[in-house]
Structures are given as structure tokens and as C-alpha cells.
Amino acid sequence: MNTESCDPAELAALRDIFVGRPGAAPPAGSEAVRSFEAEHGIVLPEPYRTFVTDICDGLRAGPPMYGLLPFAQAPSDWGSYRPVRLLAEPFPLTAAWLWTAEGDEATLSEQEFEKRTDPVFDHGSLLLGTDGCGMYWHLIVTGPQRGHVWLIDEYGAVPFGTRSGTSLMPGTPGFAGWAARWAARGRSWYAKT
Numbered sequence: 001m002n003t004e005s006c007d008p009a010e011l012a013a014l015r016d017i018f019v020g021r022p023g024a025a026p027p028a029g030s031e032a033v034r035s036f037e038a039e040h041g042i043v044l045p046e047p048y049r050t051f052v053t054d055i056c057d058g059l060r061a062g063p064p065m066y067g068l069l070p071f072a073q074a075p076s077d078w079g080s081y082r083p084v085r086l087l088a089e090p091f092p093l094t095a096a097w098l099w100t101a102e103g104d105e106a107t108l109s110e111q112e113f114e115k116r117t118d119p120v121f122d123h124g125s126l127l128l129g130t131d132g133c134g135m136y137w138h139l140i141v142t143g144p145q146r147g148h149v150w151l152i153d154e155y156g157a158v159p160f161g162t163r164s165g166t167s168l169m170p171g172t173p174g175f176a177g178w179a180a181r182w183a184a185r186g187r188s189w190y191a192k193t
């Protein structure tokens with residue numbers, strides 16, 4: 001996955017998926033994207049950067065279920081109590097983490113648990129949208145997972161798009177693969193069991 005330059009085939013696929021759909025927001029433009037990046041000390045990964053600059057900056061129909069957010073917004077249910085989002089801080093995970101599974105997370109106080117999980121929600125990622133019930137899709141903008149899309153909710157954090165046949169959410173990694181999965185399969189993200 002190349003996050004530094006935009007693959008023309010990925011851009012063509014994104015145009016096919018989003019252009020002309022009812023409720024598609026116009027592109028944000030390069031000035032708005034550069035200003036956002038300068039404010040947060042990041043560079044958005046490709047092809048997402050070119051997508052919001054030139055193709056579309058949000059779609060009410062999705063992906064995910066409650067719509068693809070404009071690049072600088074949070075879902076209405078994100079909550080004002082949340083810590084400040086630090087996009088320039090690296091996203092802390094490189095593999096799925098189910099924090100309700102067996103392990104020492106069960107013995108942590110609420111404050112200790114939040115200290116561990118808050119960076120997963122708030123560091124190094126841009127919110128793409130929500131499937132409701134506290135299920136948020138994040139595009140990772142800094143750290144080793146830059147360019148990958150993750151689903152983060154009350155149960156844990158899982159990357160979308162691993163090629164393994166045993167993956168919970170198989171598919172082509174990255175924003176273009178995530179959007180293509182949505183377009184091809186509707187709202188089904190998970191592997192068939």
C-alpha cells in the first residue's frame with residue numbers, strides 16, 4: 001500500500017464509487033486540505049488525500065452506515081467529553097486488540113483502562129464515520145499503520161483489510177479497499193463464518 005502517491009487505478013475506482021451518488025459532498029479542495037494538515041502537523045495518506053481534495057468530501061449514504069464524514073468532522077455522537085484528538089501523535093496499535101478478552105484489562109480500574117485506550121481512539125487517526133452504537137471507523141494518519149482503516153469500538157480495535165483467510169475483516173487494505181468493499185458488499189464488513 002502506497003500512502004505517499006496516488007495510484008490512478010485507485011482514484012478511478014473511487015470516482016466510480018462516489019461521483020454522482022445522491023448526497024455526495026463536493027470535494028474540499030487543496031487549500032482546505034493543506035490548511036488542515038498544517039494545523040494538525042500531518043499529511044493525509046493517499047489516496048484519501050486526493051479523494052477529499054478532488055473527488056468527494058463526504059457522503060450521507062456511507063460508508064459507513066451513518067455516512068462518510070467530511071474530512072475535518074467528528075460524528076455527532078462522538079461526545080464533547082472526549083480528550084483532544086492528537087492527529088500528529090502516532091496511532092499506538094499495529095495489530096488487533098480486543099480489550100474485553102481475557103487479560104489484565106479486566107483487572108484495571110476505569111481510569112487505568114481509559115489511560116490505555118484513549119490513545120487508540122484519539123491519537124493518529126481521522127474519523128471516517130460511525131456504524132452506530134459506538135462503532136467508529138478511523139483512517140490512520142500517523143504511525144506504522146498510516147493509510148489503514150480501523151474499526152474501534154467498546155470491545156476493541158480491529159484493522160480492516162488483511163489478506164489472510166482467517167481475518168475478521170478481509171479485503172484490500174487502505175481507504176480505497178475499504179470503500180470498494182462497501183460498494184461491492186453493501187454494509188457487510190466481516191468475513192463470512
